[in-house]
Amino acid sequence: MEIKGLKDELAGLKNEGRYQSLKIWETGSGTWMELNGRKVLQMCSNNYLGxxxxxxxxxAATEAITKYGVGSGSVRTIVGTLDIHDRLENELARFKNTEAALVFPSGFTANQGILSSILGEEDAVISDELNHASIIDGIRLTKAIRKVFKHKDMDQLEAALKESADCRRRVVVTDGVFSMDGDIAPLPDIVALCERYDAIVYxxxxxxxGVLGKNGKGSADHYGLHGRIHVQVGTLSKAIGAVGGYMAGSQSLKDYLIHKARPFLFSTSQxxxxxxxxxxxxxxLSFSQHLLDRMWNNTAYFRDRLKEIGFDTGISETxxxxxxxxxxxxxxxxxxxxxxxxxxxxGIVYPTVAMDKGRIRMIVTASHTTGDLDFALDRLTEVGRRFGLV
Structure with missing residues (x-):
């Protein structure tokens, strides 16, 4: 049976140019993929390192299936914690230079589980206005006082910290790399303010x-801030090439989340x-830097050429x-x-970005060749001319 009003709302999305049909790809994730029997250059995958x-x-995946089977059979707190899960968390903690790590079904559920667990009605959460939807949804699950500061505006952040001085716990949340613009958070400034006002850095x-820092260890390593960030959330679904999310932080935070984080407690383990x-x-990643170097070399080449052609690439740094x-x-x-x-x-459009800031979001990977990038630049130039952008 139809749900009243849905068709009208879908028609509205189509009229506004915000409706998208799912594309059914016929090959696995890669640089060139097949769509309707035709090879297409992929320029928007999160598979940063290939x-x-x-x-x-x-x-490793094949051997694990042979040894363990295809599923874990349970949530982590019953019989779903296998030695391979324990080894992964220990390796993640070592990689991130933290005491501990805890794996979630996805990065989205990690943010939901952590924020809803550590924030109560006597607390305040202070969030960058361009933070990811998973952060926004995680905050919505709490009864904490909510404050939003203008993107990377440290004056507004400091004002929010002062305004929430009487709260039991204040958590400042930011993306390390912002997913729509590709810019990097000013973490040294955020950390300095949080240390001054006794707030938690998330x-x-x-x-x-897998993108910033030595061997892809992330933004804390990029800025040399090890030991000064309370909560680091990572994903296993993008540069790592698989699926999942994780928290890297203190052992006490891990132990707390095992007992409190609902997405962890009620989801079957990986x-x-x-x-x-x-x-x-x-x-x-731990023993090789060449994939990251290739990705960054490709990135510099592609962005420089786009700017030379005349495209507006915003404030991208990644x-x-x-x-x-x-x-x-x-x-x-x-x-x-x-x-x-x-x-x-x-195409990325409103409400993900501002109504007048629709964009195609491209991601350059280590797998792209110079020939691939030149092909993309040539095609972008052709379409850009039709639209009067170059």
Whole structure:
């Protein structure tokens, strides 16, 4: 049976250029993927380092299936904590230079579980206005006082810290790398303010894990802030090449979340093959920098060329490179025409970004060749001319 009003709302999305149909890809995640029997250059995947097809990760997954089977059979607190899960968490803690780590089903549920556990009605949470939706939803689950500061505005952050001085606990939350603009949080300034006002620093490193810092250790390593960030959230679904999320922090926080975080308590643990894959990925990163170096070299080349052509790439500092188009309908048309030219770059529109800041968000990876990037630049230029952008 139909739910009243849904079709009308969908029609409204279509009229505004904000409706998207799911594309059914016929090959696995990679640089070139098949869509409707045609090869398309992928320029919007989160597979930053190309690890989804790394031979060591595939071997680890296969061996884990042979040893453990395809599933864990339970939540972690019953019989769902296998030795492969314990090894992964120990390796994550070592990699992030923290006392402990705790794995969640996804980065989204990690933010929901942690924020809803550590924040009560006598607390305050102070959040950057451009933080990820998972942070926003995690905050919505709490009864804490909520304050939002203008993007990377340290004066507003300090004002919010002063205003919440009487709260039991104050948590300042920021993305490490912001997912829509590709810019990096000013963590040294945030940490300094939090230390001055005795507040908790909470960093979501979803797009910094495997991207920033030595061997991809994240924004804390990038800025040399080890031991000064209370909560680090990471993902295993992007640069790591598999799926999952995690908290890296103190042992007491881990123990607390095991008892309090509902997404952890009521979700079946990772399939052993996934845990083994993630463990292998961390080990690959720990002993090699060349994938990150290639990704960053590709990023510099691609962004510089886009700017030379005349595209507006906003404030990007990372492999996330937006090309700003404008209103939602125009952005969607640009993305569709680019796909017809053989390049996949999804349009991002309101409410994810401001109504007049629609963009195609591209992500440069270690797997792209110079030839791939030149092909994308050529096709972008062709479509950009049609739209009067270059």
């Amino acid at each position: 690890l989804t097809n790394h031979p060591e990760l595939k071997q 960093v979501d490193d979803a797009h910094a894990s 399939p052993p093959s996934v845990a083994a894959t993630c463990l292998a990925a961390i080990q690959v 492999p996330i490179i937006p090309v700003i188009i404008g209103d939602p309908a125009r952005t969607s048309r640009f993305s569709e025409e680019l796909l017809e030219e053989g390049v996949s770059a999804t």
